[in-house]
Amino acid sequence: MSGNTFGTRFRVTTFGESHGPALGCVIDGVPAGLPVSAEMIRQELDRRRPGQSDVTTQRQESDAVEILSGVFNDVAEGTPLALLIRNGDQRSRDYGPLAEVFRPGHADLGYQKKFGIRDYRGGGRASGRETAARVAAGAVAKAFLHTLGVSVLAWTQEVAGISASAFDAGEIECNPMRSPDAKAAEAMHEAVLAARASGDSVGGIIACTVKGLPAGWGEPVFDKLDALLAHGILSIGAVKGIEFGDGFAAARAKGSTNNDAMTPDGFRSNHAGGVLGGISTGQELFFRTAFKPTPSIGMEQETIDLQGAPRTISIAGRHDPCIVPRAVPVVEAMTALVLADLALLQRCARCK
Amino acid sequence: MSGNTFGTRFRVTTFGESHGPALGCVIDGVPAGLPVSAEMIRQELDRRRPGQSDVTTQRQESDAVEILSGVFNDVAEGTPLALLIRNGDQRSRDYGPLAEVFRPGHADLGYQKKFGIRDYRGGGRASGRETAARVAAGAVAKAFLHTLGVSVLAWTQEVAGISASAFDAGEIECNPMRSPDAKAAEAMHEAVLAARASGDSVGGIIACTVKGLPAGWGEPVFDKLDALLAHGILSIGAVKGIEFGDGFAAARAKGSTNNDAMTPDGFRSNHAGGVLGGISTGQELFFRTAFKPTPSIGMEQETIDLQGAPRTISIAGRHDPCIVPRAVPVVEAMTALVLADLALLQRCARCK
């Protein structure tokens, strides 16, 4: 199938370029009877919104969402939900000079090679703005999961090499870094501002946990819980890796220490991150994912143009010096989309 | 869709439990005219075969493959290829005592919770034996990629914390660890034997590279090249993480150092690992993936039984003390399956 649809039964199709008229999504398979409102979607979009702090792009977008279909008397009616977000403050003129040049670290070259043409206005489809549609769809998925007692929480674990060591869930939305460690957040914040001041950018790591996840979700052997999450998370721009539970550290452990012993009162540890054999175990799900530094930087870079000739480029636009804080709700959204789908599929697992 | 099919156009469906009559796969979408032989599939299966060295299980399996359909006069005829591998040396009696107990670190609990029943003979569908079908299908995918000049190569990069530092591609198939560094291979080998001697197991890291990959493959925004690879690789049992290019290290880099500058002669570096915005750039693809230590160990472990009562378990069967060397062809196979599919889909990208 073409690549802009995600999920099997709870299924989202997204559309939209960063500087076209609009972006949005169609969510098919939302179970009938689920309460849905534009307000609950808006709350999630606000967490992703640009301009929310001094470490995000100052591009102003209202990101107002309109529900075009699928909701009647405030509940999902079983038909597709279409969500529309108009593009506002576009400043296309910023991007004219980029028509002929491939930005390093961006998808420009790939799109040109793939399609023979390229929408050079702000990255077009490859813009991070595309994730607004994911967040909108994820809000609906989260609402469905909420009816099942399942909740998704992500946060900034590390930025510019500075890692959160304390964990206070209540702190996450209280600092511009979305870190659960207020003190680390301050250091991260300074690192981001310093990078921007020097025309540079930084990356980081987002951690995500799911509480209330029942045992039994996941569709081996290919659509395993962790495989689908890896698919969903790696499909977010700028993500370069994912690890579940102890992840790469598990590769250095012994079986005797890495196995999570079971007792009548539950597991003694959670090295696995809540998934074994691609199926949830009933423990908390846990994974970490790596975001590279924003490729758009003010410093001068070496590149080529459409004709293959050498060029230098300095990207002057309004860009996030660190995308991590705004990516936190995107990670949650993709996680929720995977889980909502698996929740429905699990209803089909048994004969009775 | 149900979870035992992978791919869109070059599309494999696998089946089989470790102690049932057989396992195998159906590959739909193999382009007509591709030369296919049982011999070329057998060569790949031999690399995954148990009993190939003293660091693998001594279970003897011939893994003879039969092509049931789809090949006529030694070429693919455009119809589905069905590949059959009979299960041989099964020793089901080894597994009787496990019927009532959940093995730590295994999928046992998840399958029981998901389906209400469980095939406890050797892990059933969750056995590593399932990957034989992937390797068989991957051999066909590799043959197709070969016609396009694309080749996939994986190796053992690290075992038990011991990392390969030299790289000699010709060495990989010459030591039981499948390490490109003969000296590191010896140290890895000793570590594996030591783990087995103490009834324990170790994990490791596999690296994979793809040469000859054209720019333009990948189907954003969800079916990105790296997202599909993450899906495929994480669907292999025991995998706990994946990273592309610099991966998690990129999260600590600056944009100015992480971006790969372009020149008329090509890229100056490959921090990205050959993929940007989910589309291949024409550079070599590179990723690393983490395998946890084999969960089946001889040491005594704490667990529970079907009734939730406490039990201890010591797994006496013939198990790999380190699955990594045998997983190398599995990683190659999943990579080839993703690429064969994307190669076909790319034919549809443009109007003319």
Next chain:
Amino acid sequence: MSGNTFGTRFRVTTFGESHGPALGCVIDGVPAGLPVSAEMIRQELDRRRPGQSDVTTQRQESDAVEILSGVFNDVAEGTPLALLIRNGDQRSRDYGPLAEVFRPGHADLGYQKKFGIRDYRGGGRASGRETAARVAAGAVAKAFLHTLGVSVLAWTQEVAGISASAFDAGEIECNPMRSPDAKAAEAMHEAVLAARASGDSVGGIIACTVKGLPAGWGEPVFDKLDALLAHGILSIGAVKGIEFGDGFAAARAKGSTNNDAMTPDGFRSNHAGGVLGGISTGQELFFRTAFKPTPSIGMEQETIDLQGAPRTISIAGRHDPCIVPRAVPVVEAMTALVLADLALLQRCARCK
């Protein structure tokens, strides 16, 4: 997958209820470089538009379409095309009394039983208005087929038992019945007006032909050309049957007369309708499809309400006494969607 997506590679997802804010579609897989304009979509929508003659509903809809994404500098850029059609002249007040009653011949009961709730405003998702999104998507599919020399033409073959006997393609768009036989069109027209005058409705048969279709399109054994067309056409509301070539008459023929002999100059006949074994033969494709009479009628009918109590109903709204003429572009659209998809898939059939 959820049921509002059609196609594999050229792939449309539709949304929208008849009395919600809007309807539309997302088309994924449109090959990059295809010229696309709102004008070419509008032309097709105008053929489906209500109020175009005295045999269609007098509901006024402008059916203006907005292209939200996927088009840059007037060509498809390889990313999803989202098409938006706002609902205008809705008169929801007409439908209030229907909230409690199931209309005979409509989907009301089924939706209630399926979802537990129902959007009773004008049929909601089950309204014929849903087909506007199909026609819009079909216009893009037609444009792609046009680049391949493939053209789709449908017409009203029969209404109220009155059949077209002459065939003048130029006549089809010149009479309100879309009949290729001007004289039969007049008789059909009178029959429709008579039915409406008596508070009743009539049905009919649409024929469809495809010229320029190359041999080799179709994906056996399940996604055969005729099987996919049957899927697409039967998914149009009010369709009760389809037949290819001689269709049901072939069931009464002998093999010796039904087989189409081949000569160096081509086939001697076309009883098959251009498809054998699910693959196009290079002949003209031909099928016929049956539309039932519009279920919304002014005459009093016996029915039940939500509580299962007996009720009578007379549907006073503005309805088409015969849906057939307006369904002609819908049949063309679904045909074009199937063919555009198969055209792309055929690019994957061979190794070289």
Next chain:
Amino acid sequence: MSGNTFGTRFRVTTFGESHGPALGCVIDGVPAGLPVSAEMIRQELDRRRPGQSDVTTQRQESDAVEILSGVFNDVAEGTPLALLIRNGDQRSRDYGPLAEVFRPGHADLGYQKKFGIRDYRGGGRASGRETAARVAAGAVAKAFLHTLGVSVLAWTQEVAGISASAFDAGEIECNPMRSPDAKAAEAMHEAVLAARASGDSVGGIIACTVKGLPAGWGEPVFDKLDALLAHGILSIGAVKGIEFGDGFAAARAKGSTNNDAMTPDGFRSNHAGGVLGGISTGQELFFRTAFKPTPSIGMEQETIDLQGAPRTISIAGRHDPCIVPRAVPVVEAMTALVLADLALLQRCARCK
């Protein structure tokens, strides 16, 4: 997706050429706990088996089925069921002369044009033998539907223009025509023998009904109950049409007579055939489907060869002079596959 997989959640992938080593299928999504046995599959295969009467081909096939996976302790374990049927009595030598010639009415030309090569041994993948895999899969689908109280029954309604007028369900399996009317069966039988005697063949019509079908099954707007059935049935070789309820006759009816009035005691009629708006109404499902006469006939026919030169052909092999009686279980199987899938999907329709 490639075309040899059918269904979304209850999902079958078939493989096999008529003269290759074997054919079979993989059924993914069979709900765990369903009792499954080779015997219940064999019973259905016996109804499709060649050589069962003097109106079928005398090719002898045992059609023994082996369950390769997915069943443990006589119940489905939630993993894929692979079913294997070896090809036996092949007589490939019969088909040698056909390598260069396209048989009229067959898929030969299409396969050649599609794939550039063709398996000319007995039709290869396009052989009617392929339907054995469908019947085997259908047996499992029927078993699942049985647990829900849903049963599928098909029969020969018409052969060579001779129609059954009486209906005795108990008679269907008691005559070689599978007609519910013993007297009509005799006339049909004679017509078939006469056709064979003159080197010719005849076609016919199969009717199918489903009892116990709950209201609410079907996935609008594209995967409607009738659309999926049309897809499945038209994917059977030799089928040229399908109609639901009154079908083409409905196109000549008035709305006032075609609508099925509802009363507290149920519907007053069933012109719709049990489906409205693509969703089951709770009435009996009813459809009819047209089979063309067998294209393989002994009479001399005009055709061309691979080089396009004129040839004559007389097909001497052992062929069914009328495929209809053996197609009855195939129609049931495809119907059961559609319904099993929709039964599972309906579990996902509502939030709670």
